Amino acid sequence: MTDDADVLLEAVLSVGRGLELEGTLYRVVQAAADIADARYAALGILGEDGQIAQFLTVGLSEDEIRAIGPYPRGRGLLGELIRHPAPLRLPDMAADHRSVGFPAHHPPMRTFLGVPLQVRGNPFGNLYLTDKRGGGEFTADDQRLIEALASAASVAVENARLYDEATLRERWAHGNDEISRRVLAGDTPESVLDAVAREAVQVAAADVAVLATVDDDAPDHLRVRSAHGPGTDGLVGTRLPLQGTFAAEAYTAGQAVVTRDAASDHRQTLSFNPPSVVGPLAAMPLGGPGRTAGVLTVGRRAGTPPFPRVVVDALAAFASQAAVALELAERRRDAERLAVVRDRDRIARDLHDLAIQRLYATGLSLEGVGRRMQERPEAKGDAERVERAVGDLDETISLIRTTIRGLQPSTGAVRRVGLRARLVAEVDAASRTLGFTPALHMAGAVDTLVPPATADHLVAVLREALSNVARHAEARRVGVELVAGDDVVLTVADDGRGIPADAARSGLANLERRAADLGGTFTVERDQPGTALHWRVPLNL
Ligand SMILES: Nc1ncnc2c1ncn2[C@@H]1O[C@H](COP(=O)(O)OP(=O)(O)OP(=O)(O)O)[C@@H](O)[C@H]1O
Numbered sequence: 367m368t369d370d371a372d373v374l375l376e377a378v379l380s381v382g383r384g385l386e387l388e389g390t391l392y393r394v395v396q397a398a399a400d401i402a403d404a405r406y407a408a409l410g411i412l413g414e415d416g417q418i419a420q421f422l423t424v425g426l427s428e429d430e431i432r433a434i435g436p437y438p439r440g441r442g443l444l445g446e447l448i449r450h451p452a453p454l455r456l457p458d459m460a461a462d463h464r465s466v467g468f469p470a471h472h473p474p475m476r477t478f479l480g481v482p483l484q485v486r487g488n489p490f491g492n493l494y495l496t497d498k499r500g501g502g503e504f505t506a507d508d509q510r511l512i513e514a515l516a517s518a519a520s521v522a523v524e525n526a527r528l529y530d531e532a533t534l535r536e537r538w539a540h541g542n543d544e545i546s547r548r549v550l551a552g553d554t555p556e557s558v559l560d561a562v563a564r565e566a567v568q569v570a571a572a573d574v575a576v577l578a579t580v581d582d583d584a585p586d587h588l589r590v591r592s593a594h595g596p597g598t599d600g601l602v603g604t605r606l607p608l609q610g611t612f613a614a615e616a617y618t619a620g621q622a623v624v625t626r627d628a629a630s631d632h633r634q635t636l637s638f639n640p641p642s643v644v645g646p647l648a649a650m651p652l653g654g655p656g657r658t659a660g661v662l663t664v665g666r667r668a669g670t671p672p673f674p675r676v677v678v679d680a681l682a683a684f685a686s687q688a689a690v691a692l693e694l695a696e697r698r699r700d701a702e703r704l705a706v707v708r709d710r711d712r713i714a715r716d717l718h719d720l721a722i723q724r725l726y727a728t729g730l731s732l733e734g735v736g737r738r739m740q741e742r743p744e745a746k747g748d749a750e751r752v753e754r755a756v757g758d759l760d761e762t763i764s765l766i767r768t769t770i771r772g773l774q775p776s777t778g779a780v781r782r783v784g785l786r787a788r789l790v791a792e793v794d795a796a797s798r799t800l801g802f803t804p805a806l807h808m809a810g811a812v813d814t815l816v817p818p819a820t821a822d823h824l825v826a827v828l829r830e831a832l833s834n835v836a837r838h839a840e841a842r843r844v845g846v847e848l849v850a851g852d853d854v855v856l857t858v859a860d861d862g863r864g865i866p867a868d869a870a871r872s873g874l875a876n877l878e879r880r881a882a883d884l885g886g887t888f889t890v891e892r893d894q895p896g897t898a899l900h901w902r903v904p905l906n907l
């Protein structure tokens with residue numbers, strides 16, 4: 367084996383040593399510099415637009431790279447190789463008519479060797495070598511070796527690309543798993559959103575991710591719901607205008623907006639600080655056009671490679687899956703809220719129907735005992751204690767009432783208190799004058815089906831009917847029933863002496879008028895014994 371073959375073999379082996387694309391590419395550049403004895407070497411990788419998307423260099427220090435500024439876009443000699451992908455060897459770059467010269471702070475470079483690099487028959491990039499050590503020019507042998515390296519590197523690059531895609535898929539699957547896990551565990555939408563932004567950083571190999579959703583209180587804004595990465599502190603909760611930003615464009619268009627350098631892309635402004643650190647940027651709608659819930663924006667530090675198409679595609683799919691997850695999480699939260707409201711409603715009802723009734727009954731029997739004791743002078747002390755106990759019970763009942771009011775949604779305005787609760791309160795109030803507690807039964811979605819105006823009538827009707835029972839019936843029992851369906855029907859039935867046929871009607875006439883006003887009916891039934899009133903009005907008005 368010749369020396370050259372040794373060097374080449376060594377170089378090819380080193381290139382194939384790792385699997386990550388970025389590392390592989392650096393090893394190609396380093397190997398090229400070693401083989402051709404060049405002071406400087408670079409690999410300009412072409413983006414989807416055919417321009418240089420990434421520029422890897424060997425021989426320049428970090429400080430020198432920073433001083434030179436943005437990597438070349440592919441004009442002059444570098445562009446020549448892009449336009450005509452064939453090896454190019456020059457003794458003096460500056461003397462060539464195609465040269466556009468160097469930017470400020472660029473070290474002087476003289477000799478030049480450029481070789482195109484293809485992967486799977488497609489242009490991938492170009493190897494650029496400058497300043498052969500020892501003062502001489504790059505030789506035909508150098509060129510031959512670099513060409514051989516380029517063809518060996520093409521296989522390594524292809525492998526590394528496949529590997530990168532595989533790991534991307536892995537990161538993506540991991541991100542989806544993480545989000546699904548949270549949704550299934552019943553996490554809050556906030557927690558799901560937070561996971562989406564954090565996993566997006568991983569999926570896209572990005573530095574920052576910001577997730578904003580539509581703001582209910584201000585529909586002309588997006589609100590940042592979660593943010594990850596350096597410089598994103600304090601971003602959560604801030605609002606983004608729905609115009610003039612990358613995020614806004616992605617949101618309104620319902621499709622991904624990608625830029626290779628947010629800072630110099632003047633189509634839009636950056637939707638969030640820190641602008642200084644963000645170069646490549648991709649903004650993804652959450653959900654499709656017309657039903658976009660928000661925008662996921664990822665950014666990479668300025669000067670790093672732009673997001674490749676495969677990453678953008680993966681991210682778009684990730685974002686739409688995240689949108690579904692988010693919707694599930696939000697639906698679940700609504701369902702839980704509803705369950706809480708229902709639960710409170712049930713507790714309030716039980717307190718009314720069970721606890722209060724029982725306390726009343728106890729209070730009434732105690733009152734009876736107390737009255738009898740009053741009649742016996744020797745039991746006067748006990749009678750007073752019983753009276754105090756009855757007072758305590760009354761206080762307890764009013765305490766429970768307060769609790770019930772707190773449990774019911776929208777306390778305050780009487781009208782907003784549910785009909786159910788108001789009828790229960792009427793029955794409670796009537797118990798005092800009746801001397802016993804009416805039986806109360808309600809069926810149907812009383813609170814939701816009955817409109818407020820009808821509810822007001824029902825309360826008035828019940829009050830009048832119970833006052834009649836207390837004043838005229840001499841009843842021992844009275845039953846109140848309210849059924850809400852297509853109609854709402856209130857029935858008040860007692861077992862008293864019944865309404866005399868010739869009774870003059872005043873309150874009862876009012877009840878009839880109230881029913882007629884609402885297109886309903888009012889009937890008085892003479893039970894044996896007792897009276898039953900039926901007050902019915904239609905609900906489907
Ligand atoms: N549940 C009942 N049991 C027995 N008699 C009743 C009953 N309800 C009403 N009455 C009789 O019917 C009459 C008419 O009742 P109505 O409610 O129209 O007038 P009122 O109760 O006497 O007066 P107002 O309602 O104006 O206070 C009563 O005076 C009473 O004699």
Ligand SMILES: [Mg+2]
Pocket residue numbers: 830833834872873874
């Ligand atoms: Mg009356």
